[in-house]
Amino acid sequence: xxxxxxxxxxxxxxxxxxxxxxxxxxxxxxxxxxxxxxxxxxxxxxxxxxxxxxxxxxxxxxxxxxxxxxxxxxxxxxxxxxxxxxxxxxxxxxxxxxxxxxxxxxxxxxxxxxxxxxxxxxxxxxxxxxxxxxxxxxxxxxxxxxxxxxxxxxxxxxxxxxxxxxxxxxxxxxxxxxxxxxxxxxxxxxxxxxxxxxxxxxxxxxxxxxxxxxxxxxxxxxxxxxxxxxxxxxxxxxxxxxxxxxxxxxxxxxxxxxxxxxxxxxxxxxxxxxxxxxxxxxxxxxxxxxxxxxxxxxxxxxx
Numbered sequence: 001x002x003x004x005x006x007x008x009x010x011x012x013x014x015x016x017x018x019x020x021x022x023x024x025x026x027x028x029x030x031x032x033x034x035x036x037x038x039x040x041x042x043x044x045x046x047x048x049x050x051x052x053x054x055x056x057x058x059x060x061x062x063x064x065x066x067x068x069x070x071x072x073x074x075x076x077x078x079x080x081x082x083x084x085x086x087x088x089x090x091x092x093x094x095x096x097x098x099x100x101x102x103x104x105x106x107x108x109x110x111x112x113x114x115x116x117x118x119x120x121x122x123x124x125x126x127x128x129x130x131x132x133x134x135x136x137x138x139x140x141x142x143x144x145x146x147x148x149x150x151x152x153x154x155x156x157x158x159x160x161x162x163x164x165x166x167x168x169x170x171x172x173x174x175x176x177x178x179x180x181x182x183x184x185x186x187x188x189x190x191x192x193x194x195x196x197x198x199x200x201x202x203x204x205x206x207x208x209x210x211x212x213x214x215x216x217x218x219x220x221x222x223x224x225x226x227x228x229x230x231x232x233x234x235x236x237x238x239x240x241x242x243x244x245x246x247x248x249x250x251x252x253x254x255x256x257x258x259x260x261x262x263x264x265x266x267x268x269x270x271x272x273x274x275x276x277x278x279x280x281x282x283x284x285x286x287x288x289x290x291x292x293x294x295x296x297x298x299x300x301x302x303x
Contacts, residue, residue, distance in 0.1 A: 051071065065145065066090070068140060076107075078121065089148050089150050093107075096229075108124070155167065170182040179283075183250075184244075188241070192236065202284060203263045204263060217293065223251055229249045236296055248266070250291040259287070261287070265278055
């Protein structure tokens, strides 16, 4: 699902705590879509809520098909064009690299259901802690861009998807190189949902390509015990509002034998015939070449 920038590119960071950073994609400051404008993303010359776009974008203002178009002390505007063949949901994480000034938190802008060939604009509140006289604009950076097909987007709230189930990943936990992320399935429909055994998962890189070679192990005992990924498989029937959980486990261990692998995405099917859902656990696999996936277990009912 490529997305192309409307200005020439200037230019992923390895994440220290993968599962915690996945939460950053959901931080406050979600962007708002301003408009779609066909297939063109020419630089804006009019003044918007966040000021006027500079003639030449500063370094770090263009990344992976997204560009910042204006920044002031209160907000940042950004823009992207979907040059792919299907609608996408996009998350843009902003960072601060200046000295003596910072964001209150790293804001994330989101653009949803961006149709193919359209240009959309979003805005985030910077939450800036200002130092008098310190210019903000040159020090703002796009630090990460993630996109998933809208048809495969995870759902944690709002209207129940057409499938009748919600599937999403939690913020996870990371300690001493061990990563643990929960996959949550909730029946929000009116008919029973049956899961039996393990979800099917596929690890994908930044371009949504399968990571290969990679071992997907049933259960997490071969990686670490006590993670919740070791329960035996069972057949579970979920009534309306009931939920199930699976646990994904991996280690960020590196050796000199090969290059470390960082794969943002995980495509999940709750059952072999279920529609896929793409979540973004930011898998920093190091050189281990494997993940463990736990069987579905009963989880507390959810609305």
